Amino acid sequence: MTPKLIKLPKIYDKRGNLSFFEHPNQLPFEIARTYWIYDVPGGEVRGSHAFKNQQEFIIALSGSFDVVIHNGEEEQRFSLNRSYYGLYIPKMYWRRLENFSTNSLALIVSDKPYNENDYIRNFEEFKTLINEK
Numbered sequence: 001m002t003p004k005l006i007k008l009p010k011i012y013d014k015r016g017n018l019s020f021f022e023h024p025n026q027l028p029f030e031i032a033r034t035y036w037i038y039d040v041p042g043g044e045v046r047g048s049h050a051f052k053n054q055q056e057f058i059i060a061l062s063g064s065f066d067v068v069i070h071n072g073e074e075e076q077r078f079s080l081n082r083s084y085y086g087l088y089i090p091k092m093y094w095r096r097l098e099n100f101s102t103n104s105l106a107l108i109v110s111d112k113p114y115n116e117n118d119y120i121r122n123f124e125e126f127k128t129l130i131n132e133k
Contacts, residue, residue, distance in 0.1 A: 010084040021059075068098065
């Protein structure tokens, strides 16, 4: 699979809109972990790693930020700024989150519980591993 933007259902209501995601309709995996990133100071970058086995789905619940992904050869940038779109990232893609707006809130769900051994935190090591496959 490749990274892709997924449009989520948007239920319009004059009292406020509602969006959701569920497996298997919008997510290609069952959720094992949920976390969020917030209060990111201006100019800071989050992420800068890849996962050997974990898949993720990232949504900007509030504000905006960019997700930059790399497949070992080329880079792609996705700007997330709507709570009814999310970015699916399969395993073995380098990713970093940057350009956070004030009061932005990133929600991330993944198909695996936290496991430090699943992280690849060195970009050169990532490129070596991806080119071996």
